[in-house]
Amino acid sequence: MQPVTEHVDRLVCSACGATFAxxxxxxxxxxxxxxxxxxxxxxxxxxxxxxxVLAGRVRSLWRYAEVLPVPFDAVRSLGxxxxxxxxxPRLGRQLGLPNLYVKDESLNPGGSFKARGLAMAVAAAALxxxxxxxxxxxxxAAGALALYAARMGLSALVFxxxxxxxxxxxxxxxxGAQVYQVPGTIAEAGAAFEAYRREHPEVFSVATLREPxxxxxxxxxxxxxxxxxxxxxxxxxxxxxxxxxGLIGMWKAFDEMExxxxxxxERPRMVAVQAAGCAPIVRAFQEGHETAEFWENARTLxxxxxxxxxxxxxxxxxxxxxxNGTAVxxxxxxxxEAMARWAQAEGMLAAPEGAATLAALLRLREAGxxxxxxxxxxxxxxxxxxxPAVVHRVLSRVxxxxxx
Amino acid sequence: MQPVTEHVDRLVCSACGATFAxxxxxxxxxxxxxxxxxxxxxxxxxxxxxxxVLAGRVRSLWRYAEVLPVPFDAVRSLGxxxxxxxxxPRLGRQLGLPNLYVKDESLNPGGSFKARGLAMAVAAAALxxxxxxxxxxxxxAAGALALYAARMGLSALVFxxxxxxxxxxxxxxxxGAQVYQVPGTIAEAGAAFEAYRREHPEVFSVATLREPxxxxxxxxxxxxxxxxxxxxxxxxxxxxxxxxxGLIGMWKAFDEMExxxxxxxERPRMVAVQAAGCAPIVRAFQEGHETAEFWENARTLxxxxxxxxxxxxxxxxxxxxxxNGTAVxxxxxxxxEAMARWAQAEGMLAAPEGAATLAALLRLREAGxxxxxxxxxxxxxxxxxxxPAVVHRVLSRVxxxxxx
Numbered sequence: 030m031q032p033v034t035e036h037v038d039r040l041v042c043s044a045c046g047a048t049f050a051x052x053x054x055x056x057x058x059x060x061x062x063x064x065x066x067x068x069x070x071x072x073x074x075x076x077x078x079x080x081x082v083l084a085g086r087v088r089s090l091w092r093y094a095e096v097l098p099v100p101f102d103a104v105r106s107l108g109x110x111x112x113x114x115x116x117x118p119r120l121g122r123q124l125g126l127p128n129l130y131v132k133d134e135s136l137n138p139g140g141s142f143k144a145r146g147l148a149m150a151v152a153a154a155a156l157x158x159x160x161x162x163x164x165x166x167x168x169x170a171a172g173a174l175a176l177y178a179a180r181m182g183l184s185a186l187v188f189x190x191x192x193x194x195x196x197x198x199x200x201x202x203x204x205g206a207q208v209y210q211v212p213g214t215i216a217e218a219g220a221a222f223e224a225y226r227r228e229h230p231e232v233f234s235v236a237t238l239r240e241p242x243x244x245x246x247x248x249x250x251x252x253x254x255x256x257x258x259x260x261x262x263x264x265x266x267x268x269x270x271x272x273x274x275g276l277i278g279m280w281k282a283f284d285e286m287e288x289x290x291x292x293x294x295e296r297p298r299m300v301a302v303q304a305a306g307c308a309p310i311v312r313a314f315q316e317g318h319e320t321a322e323f324w325e326n327a328r329t330l331x332x333x334x335x336x337x338x339x340x341x342x343x344x345x346x347x348x349x350x351x352x353n354g355t356a357v358x359x360x361x362x363x364x365x366e367a368m369a370r371w372a373q374a375e376g377m378l379a380a381p382e383g384a385a386t387l388a389a390l391l392r393l394r395e396a397g398x399x400x401x402x403x404x405x406x407x408x409x410x411x412x413x414x415x416x417p418a419v420v421h422r423v424l425s426r427v428x429x430x431x432x433x
Numbered sequence: 434m435q436p437v438t439e440h441v442d443r444l445v446c447s448a449c450g451a452t453f454a455x456x457x458x459x460x461x462x463x464x465x466x467x468x469x470x471x472x473x474x475x476x477x478x479x480x481x482x483x484x485x486v487l488a489g490r491v492r493s494l495w496r497y498a499e500v501l502p503v504p505f506d507a508v509r510s511l512g513x514x515x516x517x518x519x520x521x522p523r524l525g526r527q528l529g530l531p532n533l534y535v536k537d538e539s540l541n542p543g544g545s546f547k548a549r550g551l552a553m554a555v556a557a558a559a560l561x562x563x564x565x566x567x568x569x570x571x572x573x574a575a576g577a578l579a580l581y582a583a584r585m586g587l588s589a590l591v592f593x594x595x596x597x598x599x600x601x602x603x604x605x606x607x608x609g610a611q612v613y614q615v616p617g618t619i620a621e622a623g624a625a626f627e628a629y630r631r632e633h634p635e636v637f638s639v640a641t642l643r644e645p646x647x648x649x650x651x652x653x654x655x656x657x658x659x660x661x662x663x664x665x666x667x668x669x670x671x672x673x674x675x676x677x678x679g680l681i682g683m684w685k686a687f688d689e690m691e692x693x694x695x696x697x698x699e700r701p702r703m704v705a706v707q708a709a710g711c712a713p714i715v716r717a718f719q720e721g722h723e724t725a726e727f728w729e730n731a732r733t734l735x736x737x738x739x740x741x742x743x744x745x746x747x748x749x750x751x752x753x754x755x756x757n758g759t760a761v762x763x764x765x766x767x768x769x770e771a772m773a774r775w776a777q778a779e780g781m782l783a784a785p786e787g788a789a790t791l792a793a794l795l796r797l798r799e800a801g802x803x804x805x806x807x808x809x810x811x812x813x814x815x816x817x818x819x820x821p822a823v824v825h826r827v828l829s830r831v832x833x834x835x836x837x
Binding site: 105113118200203372412 | 509579580607608609
C-alpha cells in the first residue's frame with residue numbers, strides 16, 4: 030500500500046515556504062518549526078476532478094479522494110464527514126436571515142468534528158509504520174484519537190486538562206487509550222505530553238498542526254459546504270476557534286477549489302468565534318497583530334475554546350483579514366442562552382463551542398455586519414451530550430426563568 | 434401541501450386486514466385495536482423506482498421518497514438516516530466472520546435510531562393539524578420526539594420511567610418538552626400517558642405503533658442495508674428488540690422491495706435480541722406462541738430493552754419465524770463486556786442495547802447458528818454517550834480486570 034495518494038506533490042511550510050517530499054514521516058518544518066501543509070498537483074486534476082464526478086460517491090469525507098493524502102483503502106472509516114447542512118428557518122426568521130444554516134458536525138463518529146482530522150492523521154501515521162499515537166486535547170480530539178487508534182489497531186495516549194468534560198475522558202478509556210489528566214489548560218497538557226515524549230520518542234504526536242494530515246481531514250468541511258449549497262460557498266462562515274484547524278483547513282480547501290476551477294477568487298467572510306475568557310485571536314485581530322499572544326488565566330465553560338495559544342494563529346489571522354472577516358468574543362452567559370434557544374427553536378443540541386457561533390451571530394447581526402440576504406453558516410462542532418455539566422447549567426437557567 | 438405522498442394507497446390493519454383511507458388522522462385499527470401499516474401502490478412504481486435512481490439523492494432517509502408517506506418538502510429534517518454500515522474486520526477475524534458489519538445508528542440526530550421514526554411521525558401529525566404530540570418512552574424516543582417537535586414547531590410531552598438515563602431526560606428539557614417521570618417501566622409510563630390523554634385528548638400519541646408513520650421511518654434501515662451492501666441483503670440481522678418497530682419496519686421494507694422487484698422471496702434471518710431480565714419475545718418464540726406475555730419485574734441496564742410487552746409482538750414473532758430467525762436473551766454482564774470489547778476492537782461506542790447484539794452473536798457463533806461465510810449485520814441503536822451510568826460500570830469492570 031502506497032502511504033500517499035498519487036496527487037500529493039509535496040509538503041510546504043506554511044510560514045517559510047520550505048518544501049519537503051511527503052515521505053518519510055513529517056512533523057513540523059525542520060527549518061522554522063511552523064506547520065507543514067500538503068500540496069497537490071491540482072493543475073493535473075483540473076480536467077477530471079469536477080464537482081459532477083462526486084454525485085455517486087461514498088457519503089463520507091472520503092468522497093474527495095483526489096485531494097486527500099491517504100488512500101481510502103488504507104483507512105478503517107467510522108463514517109466521518111458528510112454531515113448535514115441544515116436550514117434554520119425559525120432562527121432565520123427571528124434574526125431576519127432567511128438563508129441561515131448550521132453545519133451539524135455532531136453527526137460525526139464520537140459526536141464531534143474532531144473525527145475528520147484524526148481519521149486522516151491516524152491513518153497517515155499507521156501507513157508509515159507508527160504504532161503509538163498521542164496528543165494533548167481539550168477533550169474531543171482525545172476521544173476521536175482513541176476511537177481511530179482502536180479502529181486501526183494503534184495504541185493511543187492522551188493528555189487532557191483536569192477540567193475536561195467527563196464524556197471525553199471516558200470515551201478514551203473505553204476505547205483503551207492511556208489517559209493523563211493535567212492541572213491547567215491544554216497548554217499545560219501539551220507541555221506534559223511533550224515532556225512524556227522526550228522519554229518516549231516512539232509516541233508520534235498528532236497534536237494540532239504538529240503533523241500535516243489532520244488539517245487535510247478538516248478541510249473537507251469546506252468542500253462539503255460547496256457541494257451542499259449546490260455549487261457555491263456561503264457569504265459568511267462563523268467558526269468556533271480554539272486551535273483553528275478547521276478554519277485553516279477550510280481556507281486551504283477554498284484555495285484548492287479555486288485552483289481546480291470550481292470557484293473564483295471570492296471567499297466567504299470568515300469569522301473566528303472565541304470565548305471572552307480566552308480570546309487570543311480576537312485580541313490579536315483587533316490590535317492588528319500577525320500572531321497572537323498567550324492568553325493568561327484562560328477561563329470559559331466551552332472547553333474547546335480554552336486554548337491560550339494556537340500554533341496556527343498566523344494562518345487564522347491571515348484568513349480572517351484576507352476574507353474581510355472578523356473575530357468575535359462572547360461571554361459564557363451568551364453561550365448558555367444560545368444553547369437553550371437553539372434547542373427550542375430548531376431542535377439543535379449544540380455544544381457550547383457551537384452555540385458560541387450563534388451568540389456571535391446575534392452580536393454581528395445587531396451591529397449590521399451581516400446583511401439580510403446573505404447566506405450564513407454556523408458550525409456546531411459537537412453534540413451537547415458531550416457536555417453534561419454545561420447542559421445542567423443551561424437547564425438551571427431555563428428553569429429559574431420559568432419560575433420568575 | 435398534501436399530507437401524504439401520491440403513492441400511498443391506504444392504511445391496512447396488521448392483524449385483521451381492515452383497510453382505511455389515509456385521511457384524516459389515524460391511530461390504531463378501529464375494529465381490533467392493532468397497529469395500522471401504510472400500503473403503497475408498488476405495482477405502479479415498479480418501472481421507475483429502481484435502485485439506480487437513488488445514486489444522486491439526498492443522504493438521509495428521505496432518499497426513498499416514493500415509499501415514504503410524507504413529502505420531504507413538508508419536513509424539517511435534522512439529517513436523520515443514511516447512517517454508515519461499517520465493516521468490522523478485527524471482530525470479524527476474532528469470530529471467524531469475515532463479512533461482519535455494524536449499522537451504526539448512533540450517527541443520527543440526538544444520537545439514536547429513534548430519530549427516523551419520530552421525524553416521520555411528527556411530520557405526518559403536523560401536516561394533519563396536530564399541535565401537541567406525546568409518548569411514553571424508555572428514553573431515546575422521548576429525546577427524538579422533543580427534538581423533532583421543537584424543529585417543526587409543535588409542543589411535546591413525554592412520559593419516562595424514573596430510571597431513564599439522564600441524557601435522554603435532559604435533551605427533552607433542553608428542547609422544551611414537558612417531562613413526566615414515572616416509577617416502574619415503560620409500561621407504567623405508558624399507562625400514565627394514557628391517563629393524561631383522557632384529560633387532554635388534544636395530545637396526539639406517537640407512541641410505538643399507536644399511529645402508522647413511525648414504522649415508515651424505521652423501515653428505511655432495511656432499504657439502506659440493501660443499498661449499502663451493493664444491492665443485496667445480509668444473511669443475518671441481529672436487532673435489539675424492545676418495542677420492535679425497527680424489526681417490523683425492516684420486515685415491511687423487504688416485502689416492499691420484493692413487490693418492487695428489487696429482491697426475490699429470500700429474506701435475512703432475523704434475530705431479536707433481548708436482555709435476560711426482560712425477554713418476553715424470546716420466551717414466546719421458544720414456547721411457540723403467537724403473542725408474548727407481559728414480563729413481570731423487568732430488569733436490565735439496557736433501558737431500551739426494558740419493555741415488558743410490545744404492541745407489535747405478533748409481528749415481531751411472525752418475522753422471526755418466517756425468516757428462520759431466532760430470539761436470544763443475553764445477561765447484563767455480557768452486555769457490559771461487549772461494550773468494552775467493541776470499543777477496543779473497532780472504536781465503536783455502542784449503547785448497551787447495541788452491545789447486546791454483539792453479545793448475542795457470540796452465543797450464536799458458538800452454537801454454530803451463524804456460518805463463517807455469512808454476511809452478518811449488528812445494529813448499534815444509539816451512542817454510548819447517552820448511557821453514562823452504564824459506561825461507568827463498564828469502566829469499573831475493565832479497571833478491576835487490569836488490576837487483577
